[in-house]
Amino acid sequence: MPIISLLEFQFQLQLFTHGLSLCCRFFLLFSLLLSLIRQSSTIGVTYISRLLEIQDRERAPPSVQIAAAYGVLHRLLPSHSSSFEFGIVSKEQCGGDSCFMISNHPSSSGHGAPEILITGVTGVEIMAGLHWYLKYWCGSHISWDKTGGAQLLSVPDSGSFPHVQEAGILIQRPIPWNYYQNAVTSSWQEAIWQKVFRNFNISHLDLKDFFGGPAFLSWSRMGNLHGWGGPLPQSWLDQQLLLQKKILARMYELGMTPVLPAFSGNVPAALKYIFPSAKITRLGNW
Template sequence: MGSSAIFSFPRFLQFFFIFLALAQNPGLEGSHLSRIFDILDQEASPPSVQEAAARGVLARLLPSHLSSFDFKIVSKEKCGGKPCFMISNHPSLGGKGAPEILIGGISGVELSAGLHWYLKHLCMAHISWDKTGGVQLSSVPEPGFLPHVHSAGVLIQRPVPWNYYQNAVTSSYTSVWWDWERWEKEIDWMALQGINLPLAFTGQEAIWQKVFKMFNISSSDLNEFFGGPAFLAWSRMGNLHG
């Protein structure tokens, strides 16, 4: 299961319009905002898909421990009404080859963030970009010897609904020539860090192209108008000339 199961482009658009509405209507709250959250919950991928996506992150990060962790989507009510992840000792702990740690959360991102929290705080692991230390997992014990959590388990509630990532020029400065392998690595990192609102301009020019053609602007004119891949961010902001 690929990382794309954790994030979906339609959801990016929904989040964008939510923030736009909030910016234009500071008083938007109560039942209106609750309704938006309800719609987003309804649009979420099935639990089995999100659980499989979290297992995919684990398989790419720490394949030797794929059988050591189990993931389960839980309701927001079980989290006290807020986004959260929960970590507990697995009910089958002690059986040969059985999972040792159970991670619950309301989404695939929360499950992945819970995995990172466990590895960081109980196994002293470090998961970062390559230039800031990279992935350091040598401190993680072998399967069968993972640290237990206390009997009450761990509950971490998200203080805000969304964790935003990137800015308007990242797609041109940094990731313009990335292939899927590099993107998958970045998406895994985002999920492990609990990021659930990465900026995505992908496909914006295709929409503009369709609109402009409705006004009889030719493809050749549009090709001259749009910036190249490494300059799309600046052409979108209207600060290219020449």
């Protein structure tokens, strides 16, 4: 079993106990366990399998995921909300894997009735099914604003949605997990690190020289920058924490698995003076 530094363990433990949600605490523990078991692939697979079983048990109830999926539909196509019906199915119904299924709704002939039925193992699969149907059966495009945004002019009026083949459509996820965005994509958790560092007697002034501007915080986590473009006002840190909680809540509602960055090893320079015997290395230019 590899040995991690006491300081690294303390930082992760502090995060683990500082008021994060159960979901957040679980994945911080997940990252810590990975660091302890990575030398043994057999042990690693066993631990990861157990953690994934826990994650499946703690996933949002189907009713919550379905409601969240309808929320996405309403924001995307508010005038077509009644044209689709969503449902959650088990992996067994998908052949043992995660999947989404699209079929013509049995009540589609009635006026104002749902036309297309989309089911999936989680809310994420349901949304993948909606995207698949709108793309391949309605000729629409949904992406980030800078890559075209939501191009929905080709979506037909309610009551005119194209029917899929009689047998329906089943699309299985080709891999059990896919990861969206990496650890430096977004910058939300500085307010949490602020609380952790203060427990190690790091002052507010010292943190002003540590946290950079919003555009550079992600780079700071890799140890590349300190204080560049900063300092940050406390109001900004507090607002980002509120935003993080909203995003995590929405992810949970859709059946996603949030993975939060754990301690990367980058610390304020003042820590070396507060703990002079600690082994802290200053990185060179890059």
